[in-house]
Amino acid sequence: MTDSRHQRIPVTVLTGFLGSGKTTLLNQLVRQPAMSRALVIINEFGDIGLDHQLFSASHETQVVELSSGCLCCAVRGDLTRTLRDSVWRFSREGQRQFDRVIIETSGLADPAPILHTVLAAQRVARHFRLDGVITTIDALHGEASLERHPEARAQAGMADLLLITKTDAADDERVTALQQRLTRLNPAAGQQCIRDGMIAAEALLAPAAAIAPATRVAGSLTPVRGAPLMLPSDDHAHDDRTRAHCIVLTEPIERSRLARWLAHIESLMGPDFLRLKAVLAIADEPRPSVVHGVQHTLQPPRQLEDWPDGRQQSTLVFITREMAAERLEATLSLLTDERPAARPQG
Numbered sequence: 001m002t003d004s005r006h007q008r009i010p011v012t013v014l015t016g017f018l019g020s021g022k023t024t025l026l027n028q029l030v031r032q033p034a035m036s037r038a039l040v041i042i043n044e045f046g047d048i049g050l051d052h053q054l055f056s057a058s059h060e061t062q063v064v065e066l067s068s069g070c071l072c073c074a075v076r077g078d079l080t081r082t083l084r085d086s087v088w089r090f091s092r093e094g095q096r097q098f099d100r101v102i103i104e105t106s107g108l109a110d111p112a113p114i115l116h117t118v119l120a121a122q123r124v125a126r127h128f129r130l131d132g133v134i135t136t137i138d139a140l141h142g143e144a145s146l147e148r149h150p151e152a153r154a155q156a157g158m159a160d161l162l163l164i165t166k167t168d169a170a171d172d173e174r175v176t177a178l179q180q181r182l183t184r185l186n187p188a189a190g191q192q193c194i195r196d197g198m199i200a201a202e203a204l205l206a207p208a209a210a211i212a213p214a215t216r217v218a219g220s221l222t223p224v225r226g227a228p229l230m231l232p233s234d235d236h237a238h239d240d241r242t243r244a245h246c247i248v249l250t251e252p253i254e255r256s257r258l259a260r261w262l263a264h265i266e267s268l269m270g271p272d273f274l275r276l277k278a279v280l281a282i283a284d285e286p287r288p289s290v291v292h293g294v295q296h297t298l299q300p301p302r303q304l305e306d307w308p309d310g311r312q313q314s315t316l317v318f319i320t321r322e323m324a325a326e327r328l329e330a331t332l333s334l335l336t337d338e339r340p341a342a343r344p345q346g
Ligand SMILES: Nc1nc2c(ncn2[C@@H]2O[C@H](COP(=O)(O)OP(=O)(O)OP(=O)(O)O)[C@@H](O)[C@H]2O)c(=O)[nH]1
Pocket: 016, 017, 018, 019, 020, 021, 022, 023, 024, 025, 051, 054, 106, 107, 108, 136, 165, 166, 167, 168, 169, 194, 195, 196, 197
């Protein structure tokens, strides 16, 4: 399958709970060459937005503020318009002045509607593609935020990369406990500890094309050749029963079966289907394909340049709320003839 969408502009969604260090990170990022031609879209929540004042972009960086409300609800139309118009608005003499976009959400935003806009709004998806969701989690307050705020869980659950901030201010045990919690919540996401927003911009590029090794070590089970393996994941008793379900398939998937499975998955999608991320080995295709889903939006498979970790097998991660493992497990018969070797807890 050739991917004609390759030339689309990559969009990074930077989210994270209030005060978790998004602006601090952004200030560091835009000073680095890899992000110097980024268009930064900052969302303010309510009338007292300060982020754009705290954000001190380098002079090459183009910045747009969306301040009429929370990105995840009222501003969604604005975001669509801003992205669509940015292509000519930030052009000089016919040359686009940016080659990637970073959207910083407000700390209380559920990132899902923003991802829908990037993945599915037709006039946006034609020019832009999701490069990844990066979520900052405060090492000091992260566990409490996850415990109390569904927005914080949604932000962590939808991440491709989790950046644990303020590790200078928290003791090692607290950081380790948070990392373990995050692995249970979202084993597909990479994790990295940072201080004062310091990280090489290159480490943040294309996180959506990878599935973290934690997915494969989340359980002690060994993949059986040809048998899908469901790894036990988050057994923590969240009040909204957010669960990660990981499936490893060692046999390539037939394209016709994939199409049927995707159609079925689409029918299951909705508000409780927080995230699907799958790197798929498709029969007779040397390169893997990635599929992203967020709530009711499913993006068609997009071919990747290479295998994220060299293993030529399929890894599927579902993060759901109040969804029985059996419902997901039942869909596997559309993809493979084997029965799952194990089932996630809960
Ligand atoms: N000690 C320490 N403080 C940090 C670190 N990163 C950010 N901070 C501080 O945490 C506070 C909040 O950081 P911001 O970058 O404004 O957080 P934010 O996520 O943009 O906040 P909102 O806009 O409210 O959602 C600021 O006082 C930062 O200086 C860190 O790694 N270590």
